[in-house]
Amino acid sequence: MxxxxxxxxxxxxxxxxxxxxxxxxxxxxxxxxxxxxxxxxxxxxxxxxxxxxxxxxxxxxxxxxxxxxxxxxxxxxxxxxxxxxxxxxxxxxxxxxxxxxxxxxxxxxxxxxxxxxNAISRQQFRVIEHILNKPNLQWGTIESYEVPDALKNKDLSEQCTLVDDRFATETLAHIMVQQKKFKRAIEIYRCLIIKNPEKKAYLSSVIDELSHHLQ
Structure with a gap:
């Protein structure tokens, strides 16, 4: 064109x-x-x-x-x-x-x-395309609750290195949860806390809930 x-x-x-x-x-x-x-x-x-x-x-x-x-x-x-x-x-x-x-x-x-x-970007886009091609895709919901004290003062900035933060979105995190890739989803939510500090309480509670799947 x-x-x-x-x-x-x-x-x-x-x-x-x-x-x-x-x-x-x-x-x-x-x-x-x-x-x-x-x-x-x-x-x-x-x-x-x-x-x-x-x-x-x-x-x-x-x-x-x-x-x-x-x-x-x-x-x-x-x-x-x-x-x-x-x-x-x-x-x-x-x-x-x-x-x-x-x-x-x-x-x-x-x-x-x-x-x-970069490799991370290409991989993330492939995941997105694969998920979007699935019929009748539905998202699960995660209810928020009070953030544990251990997370309130924890510095997460150094942990936001494994995910390209330009593609760290709640949609991508939901995709990871749907695929039961909980560790990857947690990494994305940690990046989102850095990008959206006003949503720290909610996102931290989601991370805490997802952490139970890794135990």
Whole structure:
């Protein structure tokens, strides 16, 4: 897919159609960690191909930095074109703007690929893809309770080394629990405590409960 076509789809998502699906799938195949491609594919199937919507939307949500924004965009409640449109409104020549946008998107793609090439990242994405392909997937629930005193003052920062923290999400932790990989799930929850200290009480209680499975 040419960069100018990609820019048009991003700034004018209403022009997306089923004919764009092969190009987007090819783009994802070549740049598997390029989130914008996943988001566009989710958008087109969300509006055009409802029978295959679930998998594409789940995959885009898994890679999304902010799932709320993704959902708003899918439902036409959020517009991404403002930033690019604002650049053009400052009087930048059209050709120069196109070149800058092209370079910017190429930089994004390269950075995305670079960030996703380490072994841990590839393994985590393979796990996510495998789980998303399972039919009738359901999450179990874990009830929270008072955090043990031993955990309240414990420094967990040095323990957040075994999981790439960019992919440490509650969804991934749930996947590990479903697969009974409790040690891995605990590592992810410890990373989440560092990233979200306001949720320390809840996450610590989850870790404590999961620890019982290791005894």
């Amino acid at each position: 040419k960069v100018q076509k990609l820019l048009k789809l991003l700034t004018q998502p209403n022009t997306l159609s089923s004919s764009d699906i092969p190009d987007l799938e090819s783009l994802i195949k070549n740049y598997p960690y390029f989130y914008l491609a996943h988001a566009l594919l989710a958008k087109v199937v969300y509006t055009q191909e409802r029978d295959v919507e679930k998998h594409a939307v789940q995959r885009a949500a898994t890679y999304a930095i902010d799932r709320t924004h993704l959902r708003m965009w899918l439902e036409n409640k959020l517009v991404w074109s403002g930033v690019i449109s604002a650049v053009g409104s400052k009087g930048m020549p059209e050709q120069s703007a196109a070149i800058n946008n092209t370079n910017h998107l190429e930089d994004i793609a390269k950075q995305t690929i670079k960030k996703g090439t």
